[in-house]
Amino acid sequence: MKIVDVAVGVIKRQDMIYVSKRADTLHQGGLWEFPGGKKEADETIAQALIRELFEEVNIQVLNPIPLMVIEHDYGDKKVRLDVMLVEEFSGEPSSQENQLSRWVKIADLAQYDFPAANLSIIEKLQQLAS
């Protein structure tokens, strides 16, 4: 199965992360996510991140920092999540795609249902915060 490259942005301000709820109809629908999306063939992963975060939450990413890469096989789809920490950005995140979105304290992220591939991201954020 072809692996899908995904740029994922962990948008952080102080002890809060900006999360959105995926539409029910999408792959891994109804779960919470960090904004992002599929890399196009002609893009670098950083370019994909900048484009996706502008399209989805209307911010200009300034200085993304690589956090981790996660490969996960959902059975129906294999993904490679290139996760980047976004602490420097301009604009105020707001959902452009009718997604429910909110700032959540890192300590409270575990109360939200995320796709299985995201568990190690949340663990890492909690380690960094403690």
Ligand SMILES: Nc1nc2c([nH]c(=O)n2[C@H]2C[C@H](O)[C@@H](COP(=O)(O)OP(=O)(O)OP(=O)(O)O)O2)c(=O)[nH]1
């Ligand atoms: N954006 C995002 N995708 C995630 C996360 N965790 C996770 O497993 N994924 C998976 C779900 C999808 O299979 C894939 C990303 O798809 P997407 O639906 O965001 O892609 P996209 O924005 O390009 O959407 P589209 O153009 O296909 O509608 O990565 C996450 O935290 N954020």
Ligand SMILES: [Mg+2]
């Ligand atoms: Mg997306």
